Amino acid sequence: MNILIIDDDCLVAGALKTILEAEKDFHVPACGHDGTDAVSLYREHRPDVLLMDIRMKEMSGLDASAEILKEFPDARILLLTTFSDDEYIIKSLKLGAKGYLLKQDYQNIVPAIRAIFSGQTVFGNEIVSKIPSLLQQTPSFHYEDFDIHDRELEIIELIAEGLSNKEIASRLYLSEGTVRNYLSSILDKLELRDRTQVAVFYYQHKA
Structure with missing residues (x-):
């Protein structure tokens, strides 16, 4: 399974690469450091899963996700961030990202990637508990x-x-x-x- 890593912290990107390539069936063909890297590297490598930070300087992970999903609607994107920001969660859901995890849940990254690759949608427990209250309800819906x-x-x-x-x-x-x-x-x-x-x-x- 090919996994592309995008994170503006080189140490984090390197640590993630080490964690993922410890799995025998995982391969990281490239790492990028902002959203523009994500778009160009996705086009080049067409990874099975894109693991991407949200807050980055040149282009955010959310903006990159929107651009990638517009061109590749089947892209499997797992957003990884240190922030459980309500606005980020809503935007990632509406964009069509396949998952949203906090970086401190690093032990869940590998199983989350496997779940997303198999067609599931993955959100950390803290995120799942927020979703119903974050998304606006529509009255009188049938x-x-x-x-x-x-x-x-x-x-x-x-x-x-x-x-x-x-x-x-x-x-x-x-x-x-x-x-x-x-x-x-x-x-x-x-x-x-x-x-x-x-x-x-x-x-x-x-x-």
Whole structure:
């Protein structure tokens, strides 16, 4: 698995590279130090996962994420920061980042990368606890207005919990193919791009 590291602190970037390459199946082809590096290096290496700091001098990780996701909608981006800033969390969710971890949760970085690579969305416990209160609710919202039926709503709720297609299939006694079909239908009906946006949509409209 190829992982690109972007962090404006050279010592942090080097430490992250050491941690990741201790895993036999992880390879770090390059490290960058700001958002402009992230964009150019992503185009060059097309990594499986991009691990990126948020606060950087020339271009922030959020701005770089927006540019990368516009060009590569399937990009798997894990934002890593020392700040559990409410505005950062909301922006990262709405952009479609696959994860947001605090740097002090370094022991969770490797499992988070593996989870994101397998299609899951990962947010640290401190972040998850904040999400419902951060995202503004929309009054008088009804999924029925979008032709979302009960089974699809169940799947939306499980996606919001961070479950993968395989885990959802096991929970609901469905095949993974059936779950993928439901997810495709949900994305089409709600006019969303990916499962991260489904989770954001759910929390925005949770009663």
